[in-house]
Structures are given as C-alpha cells and as structure tokens.
Amino acid sequence: MNQSAARQNISPKESAEGDPILQASNVYISYSGKPAVVGVTLPIYKNRITSIIGPSGCGKSTLLRSFNRMNDFIHGVSMEGKILYLGVDLYAADVDPVAVRRNIGMVFQKPNPFPKSIFQNIAWGPAINGYKKDDMNRLVEDSLKKAALWDEIKDGRLTDSALALSGGQQQRLCIARALAMEPQLILMDEPCSSLDPVSTSRIEDLLFELKKRYTIVIVTHNMQQAARVSDYTAFLENGKLIEFGETSQVFTRPVNKRTEEYVTGRFG
C-alpha cells in the first residue's frame, strides 16, 4: 500500500526512472471555455511506452495533442500550465510550434498517408526540413525497416501510391513517416482503432521494437492494449488525471476506486 501510494505520486523524483523526457505540469486546456483537461501533471519517461486511457471524451486526445502543439489549430482552444520537453517549455513565447512538431512525431487515429508515392510519403518531411537528397534513399529504407514495412514493399512498390496499401500497412507507413524525422518522442492517438486484429498485433509488436530507441505515448481506448504494450499508464476521467503509475500496478492493484472500476470494465 505504501509502495503504490508512492507510485501514484507523480513527482519524477519518486520514480526509479531518470528525469522524464517530457513533463506536463498542472495543464489546463479548454475549448471556448469548456474545460477538457483539468490540472494534469504527468511525466513521460525516456524509452518507455506510456499509455493514456479513459472513457470517451475524457480529454486524453486533447492532452496528447498538447504535447506537440497540435491543439493550436483548433479554434477557441486555450491552454494553461507548463509542458517541459527536454527542459524546454513548449509553450514559451520564443518557441516556434513548427519546430516543436518537427521534433516530436505523431501518428493519428486513422492512417493519413499523403496521396503520393510511398517513397514521397517518407521523404517529404525530411526534405522540407533540409535533409540532404543524397542520403534520402537510405533514410527511406531505414525508416521503412524500422516500421516493419520494408519487406512488404521492397520489391518495386516504393513508387506505388500509398493509398494502394492496406489499412494496417498505411498506418505503419505513417509510423515510418514519423520515424524518418528522427524524433525522440512519438505520440500515437489511438493508432489501432481503425485496424483489424492482425494489423493491430503487428503494430503492437512494432511498439516493443521501437521503445528501444524512442519514447512513445499512446492514447488508447482498448484496455487490453494498454496492459499489453505500455510500461506506464495514466487514467483520465473528465479531464482529470485519476491515477498514474506502472501499468502492472494500475491494472492489478489500482489505488483509486474509479480506476479499478474502469479497468475491470464496470464503466467506460
């Protein structure tokens, strides 16, 4: 009991991990005055998979999108609090949101490849950020290998349209596209929710591979998925962080009653 209480304490110093790569402190986000995220403080540890779970509309996607300033595009959104990424406040006045998104990758709920060739899908991001053309072939190949897609398309399909791929392949292409930017942190917003079980398990396998080199935050609706893939789990309800801790603890010995009810499927 003492131990789990300590785990629920969110201060990074209490954890066995080093300094978090990203630290959200007291984050409030609202849409036109309607609160969506309420006072969330959450560390994201390096080379770990952190999953954010919670019922529909609990603010988990909103919270995730605040980590790379994707909420900036939403009309009427306002944000308070601090999000430190490698010690830099992402919302400081002198921080360019374009630079933030260039450094923190994102994979979306529905696969959204560009209607271009597979090669161009991956090469475009590095190209606009000034990556040298000579190394592009290797970068594309490496990114596709890291996303476990290379074997399926190496035989002359690089120039095919990305839209000809299956849904699961498209999502892995989107992961490869994010990896090509060589981010340290990758945000995934329900990346498997539109995929079949086989594609889902391929992506989950891929996540295990990726966490050796990257830090991943994954929003998911699927509690089994959170339990399977993540090291840390944050449970949100009505915009509030109800519980955060190691996944094994959150799922087997939750401290909060609501967490227990949610993970055992009694609501949500």
Added chain:
Amino acid sequence: MNEVGNLPRRRLKAKLFHLFCAFVTFMGVAFLVILLFHIWKEGHHWVDWQFLNSFPSRFVEKAGIKSALWGTIWLVGLTAAISIPVGVAAAIYMEEYASKGKLNTFIEINIQNLAGVPSIVYGILGLAIFVRWFNLERSVLAGSLTMSLLILPIIIIASRESIRAVPSSIRQGSFALGATRWQTVRAHVLPAALPGILTGLILALSRAIGETAPLVMIGALAYVAFVPEGPMDSFTALPIQIFNWASRPQEKFHQLAAGGILVLLAVLLMMNAIAIIIRQRAERKMK
C-alpha cells in the same frame, strides 16, 4: 413474405419517377442537339481558312472573324492570367489563413452575392474604373480586368469549396512533420484540390468567353480590322462580332453569325478539353 400491402403501388411510383427523370434529362440533351444541328446547318459551309483569316467586311464573301477570334484569345488569356492567381490566392487565404470569424463570414456572403450581380453592372464598373479612372481606354487590358472582376467570385467559390473538401487529416499529417502552413498548402492541399479548382476555372473562363454585355459597355469595338498586338490595343471579341452580324438585315450575314458561333463553340470546347485532360492527370496522380 405474405404481407405485400402497398408494395405494387410503391413500385409503380418508383418506376414513374425513374421515367420522369430520364425524360427530363433527354429533353435537355434533345434541345441542345437541335440547336447545334440548326447552327451547324446554317453556318458550317462558311467556316473555312478564309473565314478564320479575314477581317470583317461589308461583303459577306470577304468577311471573316480574324480580329474577333484573336481579340477573344487575348481577352481570355489576359483574364485567366489576372483572375486565376488572384482568385485561387483569395480562396487559399480565406480557407487556410483567415480566422473563421464574423469578418470572414461577411466576406463570404459578399462574394456569393457578387457572383449573382448582372454582368452589365460589371460593365459599368469597368467603364468607370478601368476605362476612365485608370485611363486604360478601350483596351484589351480594360476588358480583361472587367472580365476578371466578373468571374473572380466564381473562381473563389469553386476553389474554396474544393480546398475545404481536402480532408483535414492530410493537413494534420503534414503539420505533425513540422511543415509550415505554406508548405502544407503547396505540397498537399493544392494538389488535392486541383481537380475541383480546375472545374471552377473551366466554368469561369467559359463564362468569360461568352459574355457580351460588359464588353459592349466598356466600348469594345464592333468593327476592328486589325489584331491586337499588346494589352493596350483596342479589340473586339467573338460574341460582339456574332451579335453584329446577327443584327444585320441580310440573310447571308445571319449565316455568317452561325459560322461565328461554331468558331466560338470550338474555342470553348478546346479550352474545356485541355482543362479536363489536366484534371484527369491530377486525379490519376492522387490514386
């Protein structure tokens, strides 16, 4: 399966509606075919190289539409050069950059209203602003500027709609890679919206090619025995020449007018064909 009820009556209604729609569609096509046939019968033997390559004349045998044809080509070319960049840029601004506030709605409503303003009103505007105030006289440039005003609302509305139809997931994917707004628009939004924008451009330029009233208003000449050599030259256009011939008493000139219409239609179809080819290429690239 035993409860049939009113099924036969519903089936009959469905069939009647189907027939009605088919009938109305074929009626439209039939009128077009009759019209085209009539014009073809009247005018086609006038359309030859001599007709295309001669200036207008009092003598039917010598008369041609060289000046009107070149005037129209100049007019449409300049109008396209002015209105396409301005219209598409305005659409991009309103969809991608402007904040969706009251001002944007106000501008949107105004543009929609402008699309419905009678063309003669644009003619008066062109006369006052371009011909008189800017001192452009009765030049192709003044005509093109007036025509651009006339078709800008159509281009803006069509471009906005196809830009809006580009799924926002594509924009988000682009932004998430650290692209700026312009890089996103340039690389993803515009290519995806291109087929729709081109359709709007075809419609708009087709309208420009057939408009007569504003040109008459700003003083395009009815008798021109030269081809414009620059944007400041005076000019005539196909619809004006056709109207001029059609309003003469002699029967032969009416046939000449029919020949002019055939040329006008040919130019129009050629423009549309080019736009459709570009559009299909763009669409194929997207798949």
